[in-house]
Amino acid sequence: GSPGAALGAGIGLIHQEIRLLSQLSIAENIFVGRLPMRHGKVDRDYMQAQAQKQLERLGLDVSASRKVEGLSVAAQQLVEIAKALTLNARLLILDEPTAALGGEETELLFQQVERLKAEGVSFIYISHRLEEIARIADRILVLRDGRQIALHATAQVPVRELVEQMVGRSLERIFPVLQAPQDKVMLQVKDLACREFALHGIDFSVRAGEVFGIAGVVGAGRTELIRVIAGAARDIQGHMQLDGETVQLHSPSQAIQAGVVLVPEDRKQQGVVVEHRIEDNLVYGNTDLLRSGNWVSPKSLHAFARNAISRLGVKGAPEQRI
Numbered sequence: 001g002s003p004g005a006a007l008g009a010g011i012g013l014i015h016q017e018i019r020l021l022s023q024l025s026i027a028e029n030i031f032v033g034r035l036p037m038r039h040g041k042v043d044r045d046y047m048q049a050q051a052q053k054q055l056e057r058l059g060l061d062v063s064a065s066r067k068v069e070g071l072s073v074a075a076q077q078l079v080e081i082a083k084a085l086t087l088n089a090r091l092l093i094l095d096e097p098t099a100a101l102g103g104e105e106t107e108l109l110f111q112q113v114e115r116l117k118a119e120g121v122s123f124i125y126i127s128h129r130l131e132e133i134a135r136i137a138d139r140i141l142v143l144r145d146g147r148q149i150a151l152h153a154t155a156q157v158p159v160r161e162l163v164e165q166m167v168g169r170s171l172e173r174i175f176p177v178l179q180a181p182q183d184k185v186m187l188q189v190k191d192l193a194c195r196e197f198a199l200h201g202i203d204f205s206v207r208a209g210e211v212f213g214i215a216g217v218v219g220a221g222r223t224e225l226i227r228v229i230a231g232a233a234r235d236i237q238g239h240m241q242l243d244g245e246t247v248q249l250h251s252p253s254q255a256i257q258a259g260v261v262l263v264p265e266d267r268k269q270q271g272v273v274v275e276h277r278i279e280d281n282l283v284y285g286n287t288d289l290l291r292s293g294n295w296v297s298p299k300s301l302h303a304f305a306r307n308a309i310s311r312l313g314v315k316g317a318p319e320q321r322i
Contacts, residue, residue, distance in 0.1 A: 012089035016096040016126075017268065018076045022069040027051035029068055030083040054082035059108045072219070073100040073266050081109065085116075092116070093124045098132060100265065102217045110136055130159050144168055181210035185244075189229070192238035197224035202238070223265050230262035231255035256285050272322050279305030279318035 006013070020029045027044075028035075030051045036043040051064035060078045068076060077100050084092055094113075098106045113123060113136060127133055133140055137155040141148065142165045149165045164170055185205050192202035199221050206212040216222045227233050229240070231249035240247055242258055249255040252262070264270035272281045282305045283290060290300045305318035 007087060007089075010088075010090035011093065012084040012087045012091070013093045014080050014084050014095060014097055016099060018073070018080060020068045020076055020079060023067060025065050025067055026055070026062070026071075026079050026082075027064040029079060030054065030064070030086055050086060051082065054085050055079075057085070058082055058112065059105070074102060074105055077101060078105065081112075085112070089121065091122045091124070093126070095126045096128070097125075098127070098129065102220075104217045106132075130162055133162075134159070142166060179209060182208040184208040186210075186242070187229075188239075188241040190239045192225075192228065192240065193236070194224070194228050194233050195235045196233050197221060197228065199224055199228065226262060229255075230260055232262070253285075257288075261285075274322045276321065277318065278309070278314070278316050278320050278322060281322060282308050282318075 003013070021032065024032065027047050027050075031047050036046050036050075038046070048064050055062060055064055055078070058078050058081060060075060060082070062071070062075065068079065071079070077097065081094075081097060097109060101109065113125075117123065123136075125133070125136060134155050134157075140150075140152040140155055140157060140162070142150040142152070142162060144166060184207060186208045187206040189202055189204050193200040202225060204212070214222050214225065224233070228236055229249070231252045231254050236248075236250075240249070242260065247258055249258060249260065255262070268274060273284070279301055283296065283301055286304070287296055290296045290304055292300075302318055308314070309316065309318065
């Protein structure tokens, strides 16, 4: 078997990791490997029209002639979905398709799935978001460490039961009892604005021990706001206090030193160096904790990585490449 054979059999796969060619247009990405031909030449008019049709079906307001480079992660994911929809597949495998999608984009995807289901198309939907599984699945297969744990004949299974089957432990053993947030304010943001990201008039505070959520559709400025707070933006106005002290974070390194750490949306491009080892990636940004003068000893690096892997439950060895 091969991916080509699977496509020929009517099986389409949408990967969790985006696999688009940034220097090609959206239409070219959608039809890459199967360019429509006419009189010995690529039929670009047909390709453009068909690609645009799929983009419109998914509610993506962008020209199919535009290069993929510069599109948001959410928009790129929708292009991947549009690519699969042009295959007229009988079985579509969706691997975490909504990982980078907002609420409206997710709803559009679900509507498309329901329409295709009515036409007889089958889906294998892979997701760790249990509310999505309950919403869209007819049956649920639970896997753990490569083994089948359960096959539920209906999606109406208590979330608690699914979680415990996924992790192999009761919830009481996984999560500690949460304490109520303290009255102490850890982060105070007032009149925050950034021309680079078109943000203005942002006011909020985060208390110690609190989980503070930021909501909005794709393009609303969620990621941009977090980048401003993490020092990854220019031309910032307003005031920000951290633990009662006024701070001006002009770079990610300043933010890290102040105790503000960003886990980015696009982990592959902005969060890790995939060619490097796990222990190297864990140390990046933490060298001050291990450095003796200008030197980080391999022994201390290895010990730091093993401790972090153990504490966070990372599956992998320190010397393993990401």
